[in-house]
Amino acid sequence: MRVTLKDIAQRAGVSMMTVSNVINGNSARVSQATIERIERIVVELGYVPSHSARSLAAKSSRMVGVLVPAADEESLTISPHNVAIIGQLERELRKRAYDVLLRGIARPGEVAEALRAWNLDGAVLLGFLDEEIATFTAASTGRTKIVAVDSYADNPVTRGVRTDDFTGGRLAAEHLKGLGHVDVVFAGPRFAGHGVVWQRFQGFREELGADCAVEAVNTTYDAGVDLGRRLRAEHPSATAVFATADILAIGIQAGLQEAGVRVPDEVSVMGFDDLDLCRYVRPTLTTIAQDLPEKAATAVAMLIGEIERDEAPPESATLDVRLVERGSTGPVGGAAAGETAGVVAGGGPAGTAGVGAVGAD
Amino acid sequence: MRVTLKDIAQRAGVSMMTVSNVINGNSARVSQATIERIERIVVELGYVPSHSARSLAAKSSRMVGVLVPAADEESLTISPHNVAIIGQLERELRKRAYDVLLRGIARPGEVAEALRAWNLDGAVLLGFLDEEIATFTAASTGRTKIVAVDSYADNPVTRGVRTDDFTGGRLAAEHLKGLGHVDVVFAGPRFAGHGVVWQRFQGFREELGADCAVEAVNTTYDAGVDLGRRLRAEHPSATAVFATADILAIGIQAGLQEAGVRVPDEVSVMGFDDLDLCRYVRPTLTTIAQDLPEKAATAVAMLIGEIERDEAPPESATLDVRLVERGSTGPVGGAAAGETAGVVAGGGPAGTAGVGAVGAD
DNA sequence: CCTTCGTTTTACAACGTTGTAAGAGCGCTC
DNA sequence: GAGCGCTCTTACAACGTTGTAAAACGAAGG
Numbered sequence: 001m002r003v004t005l006k007d008i009a010q011r012a013g014v015s016m017m018t019v020s021n022v023i024n025g026n027s028a029r030v031s032q033a034t035i036e037r038i039e040r041i042v043v044e045l046g047y048v049p050s051h052s053a054r055s056l057a058a059k060s061s062r063m064v065g066v067l068v069p070a071a072d073e074e075s076l077t078i079s080p081h082n083v084a085i086i087g088q089l090e091r092e093l094r095k096r097a098y099d100v101l102l103r104g105i106a107r108p109g110e111v112a113e114a115l116r117a118w119n120l121d122g123a124v125l126l127g128f129l130d131e132e133i134a135t136f137t138a139a140s141t142g143r144t145k146i147v148a149v150d151s152y153a154d155n156p157v158t159r160g161v162r163t164d165d166f167t168g169g170r171l172a173a174e175h176l177k178g179l180g181h182v183d184v185v186f187a188g189p190r191f192a193g194h195g196v197v198w199q200r201f202q203g204f205r206e207e208l209g210a211d212c213a214v215e216a217v218n219t220t221y222d223a224g225v226d227l228g229r230r231l232r233a234e235h236p237s238a239t240a241v242f243a244t245a246d247i248l249a250i251g252i253q254a255g256l257q258e259a260g261v262r263v264p265d266e267v268s269v270m271g272f273d274d275l276d277l278c279r280y281v282r283p284t285l286t287t288i289a290q291d292l293p294e295k296a297a298t299a300v301a302m303l304i305g306e307i308e309r310d311e312a313p314p315e316s317a318t319l320d321v322r323l324v325e326r327g328s329t330g331p332v333g334g335a336a337a338g339e340t341a342g343v344v345a346g347g348g349p350a351g352t353a354g355v356g357a358v359g360a361d
Numbered sequence: 362m363r364v365t366l367k368d369i370a371q372r373a374g375v376s377m378m379t380v381s382n383v384i385n386g387n388s389a390r391v392s393q394a395t396i397e398r399i400e401r402i403v404v405e406l407g408y409v410p411s412h413s414a415r416s417l418a419a420k421s422s423r424m425v426g427v428l429v430p431a432a433d434e435e436s437l438t439i440s441p442h443n444v445a446i447i448g449q450l451e452r453e454l455r456k457r458a459y460d461v462l463l464r465g466i467a468r469p470g471e472v473a474e475a476l477r478a479w480n481l482d483g484a485v486l487l488g489f490l491d492e493e494i495a496t497f498t499a500a501s502t503g504r505t506k507i508v509a510v511d512s513y514a515d516n517p518v519t520r521g522v523r524t525d526d527f528t529g530g531r532l533a534a535e536h537l538k539g540l541g542h543v544d545v546v547f548a549g550p551r552f553a554g555h556g557v558v559w560q561r562f563q564g565f566r567e568e569l570g571a572d573c574a575v576e577a578v579n580t581t582y583d584a585g586v587d588l589g590r591r592l593r594a595e596h597p598s599a600t601a602v603f604a605t606a607d608i609l610a611i612g613i614q615a616g617l618q619e620a621g622v623r624v625p626d627e628v629s630v631m632g633f634d635d636l637d638l639c640r641y642v643r644p645t646l647t648t649i650a651q652d653l654p655e656k657a658a659t660a661v662a663m664l665i666g667e668i669e670r671d672e673a674p675p676e677s678a679t680l681d682v683r684l685v686e687r688g689s690t691g692p693v694g695g696a697a698a699g700e701t702a703g704v705v706a707g708g709g710p711a712g713t714a715g716v717g718a719v720g721a722d
Numbered sequence: 723c724c725t726t727c728g729t730t731t732t733a734c735a736a737c738g739t740t741g742t743a744a745g746a747g748c749g750c751t752c
Numbered sequence: 753g754a755g756c757g758c759t760c761t762t763a764c765a766a767c768g769t770t771g772t773a774a775a776a777c778g779a780a781g782g
Contacts, residue, residue, distance in 0.1 A: 015733075017732070020769070020770065021770095030731085048478050049768085050767085052479065053769040054768080056736095056738065056768080056770090057771080087465075094464070099478075099479070101424075102451055102463040103455070103461065116411075280641065281642060363738085365738055365739085367738080378741085378762065381739070411737085414738035415740075416739090417738080
């Protein structure tokens with residue numbers, strides 16, 4: 001049978017409440033001698049408190065939900081970016097003694113359902129669109145605190161944690177512009193007048209003006225390959241592509257190469273996120289880096305702050321981005337032309353720093 | 362306030378137990394009219410059952426734990442392979458109306474703790490070493506069913522789901538041998554006389570005999586790069602490398618290329634797992650594929666079978682593997698030599714199929 | 723010796739659900 | 753018109769914890 005509070009209490013010759021107080025650190029009301037005796041017995045009997053009972057009696061479950069989109073019942077292919085953040089979230093939450101309920105969301109209603117069913121203290125929404133978030137929060141209970149990662153949806157019940165997508169877009173554009181690119185294709189999922197992609201587009205456009213075509217594609221490797229293959233045919237004058245996700249950029253790069261287009265000599269490619277992946281491909285991918293561990297830590301800190309101190313933290317948080325220059329971008333016209341394009345290149349004709357030993361011509 | 366069973370019962374003019382029966386599908390004991398009335402009210406009031414209360418009253422929580430190693434409090438960098446499987450597990454469990462507790466395990470004791478604390482019905486252990494699993498299960502309660510993925514530890518309380526690692530190792534060796542390689546380096550994490558890596562090594566060795574050096578390295582990209590860089594110096598006669606993980610193989614390949622060694626012309630590289638990653642790198646990676654969705658589905662099916670029907674399924678499951686031939690392996694001596702080595706190469710001098718347009722010399 | 727006052731401890735009632743054993747109501751038959 | 757099997761429904765007691773209000777206990781003050 002399970003070891004319960006009652007067992008400990010009987011063995012220690014005190015009431016259950018006293019044991020409960022000791023276990024929860026309400027030691028102010030218990031004498032030192034009793035504390036030590038109880039603690040010894042707890043270890044001895046291997047007592048583990050029942051979270052179910054605790055969650056029922058107290059209002060708090062010490063569990064937060066990590067909710068990710070699950071388009072249909074079938075596929076839960078968490079995106080590489082979300083995947084990377086889940087582990088970090090779990091770690092941050094565990095550090096604070098919170099448990100994690102991982103839950104794919106197929107229908108909007110499931111969010112509120114999940115929150116209520118387990119009495120969750122909070123939830124982290126990962127990678128939902130702003131309009132979806134609005135739907136969820138409409139049906140909110142109010143008790144559970146919610147932080148939405150990568151969201152610009154600011155409403156009474158939801159805080160957002162996002163990277164400075166606008167600046168990210170601008171940095172990308174600046175970098176490409178500095179290399180002489182003016183005819184650049186912007187590639188990303190379809191966006192409306194808000195959200196992460198929209199922000200990146202705004203920043204990007206600010207720098208590169210109207211001279212950019214937009215390609216709406218899925219954020220997958222294969223969609224990228226497809227775009228890369230047809231890029232020269234459909235955008236013959238484009239000299240660079242900025243994709244809103246690394247995985248997409250990597251696909252585009254592969255598609256270009258497959259079509260015989262040299263990267264970066266003929267077309268430069270940029271991504272967004274700085275996944276580990278960027279270092280694995282050739283040429284290595286120039287990208288806008290965001291600090292995923294920091295993002296997770298911030299999300300958790302905001303959430304726990306709201307839960308424990310019941311304070312509404314300063315609205316939302318926007319984290320810094322930075323440019324990481326690697327091998328997939330170069331001056332217009334290739335390395336040779338670069339000499340005249342204002343970019344300081346090394347002495348030899350070999351590829352730019354970071355390109356590695358492959359692809360030198 | 363929360364909507365409870367009592368609210369529904371009052372509104373419907375019946376007792377709580379009747380409502381409970383309707384909700385849990387014990388409709389045998391309730392008249393059709395009552396069922397319909399209650400179901401209407403449930404929807405109307407937006408009633409969501411409390412899992413905490415349910416888990417307390419019944420013995421089952423309808424929640425299973427997905428437990429992954431978390432070396433220290435700090436890092437939970439879930440391996441790419443485990444990451445890929447977590448999403449699949451969640452999906453399979455959600456299909457069966459089970460919730461998922463995601464939990465990093467830092468100390469052995471935490472496993473039993475997690476199981477008891479939430480009254481978990483079952484747990485999936487992801488990527489633990491066989492000896493660790495033995496530790497966990499020693500302290501097992503017995504109630505909770507456990508399935509260990511990628512484990513050969515067969516004990517009374519744990520079933521294992523693994524791929525046919527032995528055959529995988531053998532297939533890799535056969536493939537390389539068929540291309541004329543005899544001096545092959547086996548690269549993987551340090552292993553004792555059991556476990557996944559050991560199995561792969563056994564299968565590999567059966568085919569390639571004693572002529573293989575073993576390099577014990579971490580299963581990371583950077584460790585692979587390091588090995589790749591020094592491979593020629595330390596194993597001058599080796600013409601191929603078989604790594605026990607794709608991510609490692611990809612690093613090795615990069616390290617080799619960095620050191621000016623052509624892949625596959627001078628050295629062939631093989632991995633294991635068939636992550637998406639394999640298609641992203643150049644040359645694309647030849648590897649031993651395992652079916653991750655199937656693995657997850659099998660693990661869940663076994664677990665749920667044990668939980669719901671209380672049947673001990675046929676010990677453990679071993680899933681098939683298959684060779685996926687891509688660009689990173691070729692005949693000894695390069696494509697030219699391959700003509701005589703029994704491999705049918707294309708007419709032109711361009712790289713083998715799948716290599717893409719990069720790195721052609 | 724009886725108050726008063728902290729400190730430490732206790733009994734009792736939640737929390738929302740399920741399981742059990744007993745209770746109504748119903749249409750039968752004898 | 754009581755007794756019999758039904759089906760349907762109900763009180764009551766768990767489950768393991770927390771919160772509340774009050775009680776026991778000394779020690780000090782009058």
